[in-house]
Amino acid sequence: GESVGLHLPTLSVQEGDNSIINCAYSNSASDYFIWYKQESGKGPQFIIDIRSNMDKRQGQRVTVLLNKTVKHLSLQIAATQPGDSAVYFCAETPSHSGTYKYIFGTGTRLKVLA
Amino acid sequence: DGGITQSPKYLFRKEGQNVTLSCEQNLNHDAMYWYRQDPGQGLRLIYYSQIVNDFQKGDIAEGYSVSREKKESFPLTVTSAQKNPTAFYLCASSYRDNQPQHFGDGTRLSIL
Numbered sequence: 001g002e003s004v005g006l007h008l009p010t011l012s013v014q015e016g017d018n019s020i021i022n023c024a025y026s027n028s029a030s031d032y033f034i035w036y037k038q039e040s041g042k043g044p045q046f047i048i049d050i051r052s053n054m055d056k057r058q059g060q061r062v063t064v065l066l067n068k069t070v071k072h073l074s075l076q077i078a079a080t081q082p083g084d085s086a087v088y089f090c091a092e093t094p095s096h097s098g099t100y101k102y103i104f105g106t107g108t109r110l111k112v113l114a
Numbered sequence: 115d116g117g118i119t120q121s122p123k124y125l126f127r128k129e130g131q132n133v134t135l136s137c138e139q140n141l142n143h144d145a146m147y148w149y150r151q152d153p154g155q156g157l158r159l160i161y162y163s164q165i166v167n168d169f170q171k172g173d174i175a176e177g178y179s180v181s182r183e184k185k186e187s188f189p190l191t192v193t194s195a196q197k198n199p200t201a202f203y204l205c206a207s208s209y210r211d212n213q214p215q216h217f218g219d220g221t222r223l224s225i226l
Contacts, residue, residue: 008154032212043118043204043217044157089156093212100145100164100211101172104156 008087010109019077021108023090028071030092030103035064035075038087038107047075047088077110085112116141120205120218126226127192127199135190135221137205144210146188150174151202151220160203163188164211192223200225 013019025033031052036044050057050064050073057064063076073090089107118139127133139146145164149157159172163182177196182188188207192199202222206215 034214036217041219043120043206043219046214046216049214091157091215100147100162100170100208101159102157102215104149106154106156 008107008109010111012111012113013080014113015080015082017080019075019080019084019110021075021077021088021110023073023075023105025071025073025090025092025103025105027092027094027103029094032093033064033066033073034091034102035062035073036089036091037084038089040086044089080110080112082112082114085110118205118207118216118218120203120221122221123219125221125223127223128226130194132191132193133223135192135203135205135223137188137190137218138186139188139205139207139216139218140186141207141209141216142185143207143216144185145208146182147206147208147215148172148178148180148188148190149204149206151204157204160190199223 034049035047037047038044048059048062048064050066061078065074087107087109089105091102091104093102121136147162148160158174160178161180163169166185169182179191202220204220206217208215
């Protein structure tokens with residue numbers, strides 16, 4: 001089985017409820033942020049991104065909120081479904097040209113209860 | 115469909131052996147990356163390439179080597195100098211810097 005995700009914080013939510021996953025980022029120079037979803041045995045899948053000139057961005061059933069004052073990022077999933085069960089992690093990078101290095105969080109495991 | 119293909123899905127290395135992990139993309143992305151994923155840790159950058167015939171070391175390049183002879187391909191060799199190679203290796207690509215990176219489904223490397 002997939003060993004990535006051992007000892008991760010876990011969020012358990014009932015199917016149909018909303019989920020909120022949090023990420024505290026480390027670099028005050030970071031101004032581009034991405035949320036990824038990783039299912040067991042697979043590579044990370046892009047969910048949504050946000051740049052620092054925005055506080056909020058919405059996608060299909062997902063919303064990302066950015067609070068630059070406290071260096072905090074959150075991912076909200078509306079009407080959580082069983083297929084949302086996965087590890088979610090954020091990534092940050094300064095967006096000035098030429099920076100290809102991202103800092104990735106360790107992730108949160110989301111478990112959806114039927 | 116466009117995407118990133120990594121092969122093989124599982125790989126076993128003997129002591130003293132070099133092994134090469136394949137990564138191919140048909141997204142027409144300029145930049146490609148190799149990451150290592152260990153339990154309980156964030157992705158760590160091994161090498162990245164911004165353009166053909168050019169690549170830079172990441173944070174944990176020791177014991178690894180890469181080449182970028184074609185835009186579509188960015189193979190990673192895990193050499194015998196890498197003493198702790200057991201991990202899940204992920205390849206990614208992006209159109210350019212500060213754009214979303216798209217990942218393959220990884221190669222799990224284990225030691226025999």
